[in-house]
Amino acid sequence: MGKDEIIYVAGHRGLVGSAIIKNLTNKGYQNLITRTHSELDLTDAVAVAEFFASEKPAYVILAAAKVGGIIANNTYRGEFIYENLMIQNNVIHQSHIHKVKKLLFLGSTCIYPKNCPQPMKEEYLLMDVLEYTNEPYAIAKIAGIKLCESYNLQYGTNFISVMPTNLYGPNDNFDLEKSHVLPALIRKIHLGKALEENDWNTIKKDLNNLPIEGHSGDNSQDSILKILNKYGITKSNNEVFVEIWGSGKPMREFLWSEDMADACVFIMENRDFKDTYQSKTEIRNTHINIGTGLDISIAELANLIKKTIGYKGAFKFNSQKPDGTLKKLTDVSKLNNLGWKHQVSLKEGIKKQYDWYLEP
Numbered sequence: 001m002g003k004d005e006i007i008y009v010a011g012h013r014g015l016v017g018s019a020i021i022k023n024l025t026n027k028g029y030q031n032l033i034t035r036t037h038s039e040l041d042l043t044d045a046v047a048v049a050e051f052f053a054s055e056k057p058a059y060v061i062l063a064a065a066k067v068g069g070i071i072a073n074n075t076y077r078g079e080f081i082y083e084n085l086m087i088q089n090n091v092i093h094q095s096h097i098h099k100v101k102k103l104l105f106l107g108s109t110c111i112y113p114k115n116c117p118q119p120m121k122e123e124y125l126l127m128d129v130l131e132y133t134n135e136p137y138a139i140a141k142i143a144g145i146k147l148c149e150s151y152n153l154q155y156g157t158n159f160i161s162v163m164p165t166n167l168y169g170p171n172d173n174f175d176l177e178k179s180h181v182l183p184a185l186i187r188k189i190h191l192g193k194a195l196e197e198n199d200w201n202t203i204k205k206d207l208n209n210l211p212i213e214g215h216s217g218d219n220s221q222d223s224i225l226k227i228l229n230k231y232g233i234t235k236s237n238n239e240v241f242v243e244i245w246g247s248g249k250p251m252r253e254f255l256w257s258e259d260m261a262d263a264c265v266f267i268m269e270n271r272d273f274k275d276t277y278q279s280k281t282e283i284r285n286t287h288i289n290i291g292t293g294l295d296i297s298i299a300e301l302a303n304l305i306k307k308t309i310g311y312k313g314a315f316k317f318n319s320q321k322p323d324g325t326l327k328k329l330t331d332v333s334k335l336n337n338l339g340w341k342h343q344v345s346l347k348e349g350i351k352k353q354y355d356w357y358l359e360p
């Protein structure tokens with residue numbers, strides 16, 4: 001990529017998009033173009049066609065999507081499949097029409113079967129049934145991989161699909177219903193610690209800074225306690241409990257978003273579609289897993305965050321909430337062989353994430 005060529009980063013305010021902008025800017029790329037959701041709704045085919053016709057990007061990184069944690073995926077099933085299919089169809093198709101030199105499509109490791117052999121290799125795609133809670137999102141992401149692959153094979157485009165593991169970092173979503181586990185636990189444990197210390201100012205500051213559903217702005221202690229209880233942060237007989245959804249047994253792999261961005265830029269700068277497969281016949285499974293190759297149970301994750309934040313209270317596991325996939329560890333040998341490896345350990349990342357949460 002030339003330093004002054006036009007690079008369109010879709011989803012530039014999100015967790016991954018913002019890290020990609022930072023990485024590209026640090027490397028001296030000067031011609032980045034962006035649009036917020038309200039400036040350009042990527043589900044609108046006409047608006048996306050007009051945007052590509054007028055801006056003519058040379059490179060595209062597609063980090064815009066409808067994204068959320070396990071409950072959001074399971075609740076807004078229609079939105080997750082429709083919006084993701086529309087966004088990716090519009091952006092990938094217009095990239096083909098306007099002869100974009102290279103496009104990076106971001107999928108997710110939830111494309112792999114629920115009971116996938118571990119660690120999950122790229123070729124295990126479509127071997128078995130998907131996890132129910134995120135099936136609509138996963139089907140959209142699989143369609144995105146196949147769209148890129150099919151356009152490459154039919155039209156000679158250079159569209160690469162990457163499948164990141166669970167991500168976290170600056171600009172993450174800390175909503176307690178719709179977010180992913182790591183930011184949710186950071187916020188819940190931060191509030192739990194403030195509750196055990198009767199630090200009402202910290203609790204009020206948190207609720208006021210980041211609006212939380214059910215908080216009307218009434219900052220009386222009774223009202224605040226009701227909100228905290230709603231999200232599973234409770235106090236009885238002077239002991240504080242923070243709720244963890246599910247059994248705590250599922251294993252998850254976490255990658256720092258700035259490492260993810262670095263992997264994306266590395267691939268954009270150094271690799272092409274032809275580097276993603278070896279077989280010359282029946283070319284498939286050309287997507288690339290992005291992760292660390294290391295996982296941890298949700299209970300262990302909660303304890304790591306507890307230690308970082310200095311919370312002394314207890315956890316309560318809520319079996320009414322879904323566990324989802326029990327294990328989804330990526331095999332990252334393809335990525336490593338292409339020349340990239342992660343840098344930030346989970347322990348270090350949690351500390352960085354908590355520092356960012358306290359002072360964005």
Ligand SMILES: NC(=O)C1=CN([C@@H]2O[C@H](COP(=O)(O)OP(=O)(O)OC[C@H]3O[C@@H](n4cnc5c(N)ncnc54)[C@H](OP(=O)(O)O)[C@@H]3O)[C@@H](O)[C@H]2O)C=CC1
Binds near residue numbers: 040
């Ligand atoms: N977070 C994670 O753990 C994982 C994420 N991924 C994938 O990585 C990619 C980035 O995810 P992440 O950064 O976490 O997501 P975020 O929710 O943080 O950001 C998504 C971005 O997409 C934009 N967006 C959403 N809908 C539209 C739309 N209709 N039109 C225009 N823009 C839209 C939002 O714009 P605005 O800010 O203007 O509202 C936002 O900037 C996604 O493809 C996701 O599936 C994959 C695996 C794990």
Ligand SMILES: C[C@H]1O[C@H](OP(=O)(O)OP(=O)(O)OC[C@H]2O[C@@H](n3cnc4c(=O)[nH]c(N)nc43)[C@H](O)[C@@H]2O)[C@@H](O)[C@@H](O)C1=O
Binds near residue numbers: 069250
């Ligand atoms: C990135 C990935 O993200 C989603 O899949 P997921 O990995 O299951 O995501 P999650 O982060 O929400 O949960 C991980 C585990 O953690 C448990 N858990 C405990 N306590 C909380 C909690 O407070 N919040 C949340 N969200 N989870 C919690 C939770 O019950 C589950 O067992 C899909 O969108 C999928 O499509 C996808 O791509």
